Amino acid sequence: MTDYRTLLMIAAMSRTLLAAALAGTFALAGVAQAQNPVLIAKVGLHNSYKIALRTPDGKLVRSIPAGTYSIVVHDYSRFHNFALGSQTENKRLFTTGIRWVGTRTYTLTLGPGNYAYACSAHFRTMNGTFVVTGG
Ligand SMILES: [Cu+2]
Numbered sequence: 001m002t003d004y005r006t007l008l009m010i011a012a013m014s015r016t017l018l019a020a021a022l023a024g025t026f027a028l029a030g031v032a033q034a035q036n037p038v039l040i041a042k043v044g045l046h047n048s049y050k051i052a053l054r055t056p057d058g059k060l061v062r063s064i065p066a067g068t069y070s071i072v073v074h075d076y077s078r079f080h081n082f083a084l085g086s087q088t089e090n091k092r093l094f095t096t097g098i099r100w101v102g103t104r105t106y107t108l109t110l111g112p113g114n115y116a117y118a119c120s121a122h123f124r125t126m127n128g129t130f131v132v133t134g135g
Pocket residue numbers: 079080081119120121122126
């Protein structure tokens with residue numbers, strides 16, 4: 001039995017497959033990017049001196065495999081920011097502004113090494129580290 005909805009779905013799938021075939025690897029890369037694992041960064045909720053990077057199920061990020069991640073940063077406070085850096089490469093990867101409040105997603109490819117995040121204004125007390133494994 002083929003109802004109208006099923007036909008629509010099949011039509012959409014055919015278009016997707018055709019587009020993928022025409023666009024070749026670019027389409028495949030686009031699909032891969034949409035499936036990046038997500039990490040959630042939060043800082044300064046209710047102006048608390050708290051900062052954390054967690055998986056979507058709420059676990060603190062301690063050790064993750066190398067790869068491309070979508071890091072969703074929630075900066076809740078005008079007193080704090082969220083900065084991420086590679087300790088191994090001694091390089092800052094991104095930072096939000098201290099005065100800035102909002103949500104922004106950064107897509108990053110993380111290679112093996114040690115990483116640290118912190119609030120730039122209170123880095124001695126507001127910080128965390130994690131390891132990227134593999135490679
Ligand atoms: Cu701070």
